[in-house]
Each structure stands twice: as C-alpha cells, then as structure tokens.
Amino acid sequence: MALKKTPLLAALVVTAATSLLAGCGDDVGKVSLGVFTTKDVIIDAKTDPKLPGVTCHISRIEANLDFADPSDMSISCRQTGPITKAQLAGIELGKKGEIVFTESLSILFKSLKVRRIYDSEHQTLLYLSYSTKETNGSHKHALSTVPLWGTDAYEPRPQAVN
Numbered sequence: 206m207a208l209k210k211t212p213l214l215a216a217l218v219v220t221a222a223t224s225l226l227a228g229c230g231d232d233v234g235k236v237s238l239g240v241f242t243t244k245d246v247i248i249d250a251k252t253d254p255k256l257p258g259v260t261c262h263i264s265r266i267e268a269n270l271d272f273a274d275p276s277d278m279s280i281s282c283r284q285t286g287p288i289t290k291a292q293l294a295g296i297e298l299g300k301k302g303e304i305v306f307t308e309s310l311s312i313l314f315k316s317l318k319v320r321r322i323y324d325s326e327h328q329t330l331l332y333l334s335y336s337t338k339e340t341n342g343s344h345k346h347a348l349s350t351v352p353l354w355g356t357d358a359y360e361p362r363p364q365a366v367n
Contacts, residue, residue, distance in 0.1 A: 233262070251306050253321065255296050258286035259351050261306070261332055265317060278317055280334040282349040288356040298323050302331070328353040328360065 234248035253259040261282040297303035302322030322331040335346035
C-alpha cells in the first residue's frame with residue numbers, strides 16, 4: 206500500500222515546493238482572470254545573466270489548482286542598462302543560441318524556456334520563449350528583440366559606395 210502512495214506524495218511535495226518558490230524573486234505582477242476562475246496572469250521580470258543590461262518581462266497563466274499551467278505566454282525584452290562588447294563576446298553566437306531562463310510549468314515535464322539568439326547581420330538579440338510540451342498540436346512560443354544600436358556592443362557597418 207505505501208508504495209502506491211509514494212508517487213502521489215512526491216507530486217504533492219513538488220507542487221508545494223513549486224508554489225513556495227513561485228512567490229519568490231522576480232514576480233512583478235499578478236492579475237486574476239475573474240471571480241469564477243482559479244487562474245491568474247503572472248508577470249515575471251528576468252535579467253539576462255550574461256547581459257545584465259537586458260531585462261525580459263514574461264507573462265504566463267498560472268492555474269492554481271491544476272497540476273500543469275497552460276502553455277500560453279508572452280515575452281517583451283528591453284535594454285535596461287549598458288550592453289558592452291565584452292559581454293557580447295561571452296554569449297553563444299551560433300544559430301541555436303543558448304537557454305537563458307527555464308521555469309517548470311508542471312510536474313509532467315513541461316517547462317517554459319527562454320533562449321537568446323544573436324542575429325549578427327542585424328546586430329540584434331532575439332529572445333524566444335517557448336513551451337517544451339505540445340498543446341493542441343502546437344508548441345506555444347513568443348519572440349522579442351533587443352537591437353544593439355546605440356550600445357557599446359554595436360559595430361558600425363562600412364557604408365556601401367555607389
């Protein structure tokens with residue numbers, strides 16, 4: 206009997222721990238979706254760990270009494286401080302970029318990830334937020350960009366001569 210209760214107990218412990226951690230740190234907003242629902246819109250602010258001059262605001266739905274939150278999300282990233290050439294040299298420059306934030310949305314292997322990709326041709330940082338689990342035939346995702354124009358990291362391009 207005790208063995209059959211173990212997965213349920215583990216799920217409850219994980220859910221409780223996630224609930225405790227959800228209130229810590231980078232919450233900047235929480236809006237109820239109405240009186241007759243247990244769902245809220247949560248807005249988090251996350252600073253890029255390698256480019257501290259970039260802050261991303263991510264909104265998502267939190268379903269308080271469900272084991273999994275919906276996959277819908279939105280992201281908006283802006284320059285909120287200096288971005289230097291030295292910082293830019295420390296990021297992944299390949300087409301896949303690198304994961305900069307991850308947050309669990311479920312005990313069933315679903316998470317929200319934010320990946321930074323550098324578009325060198327346009328000197329722009331791309332921040333792609335996405336769900337790791339397909340929902341209704343779709344992997345939910347959103348995109349925000351931060352141009353380097355006006356920062357120390359911007360490299361002026363030679364002008365074409367006609």
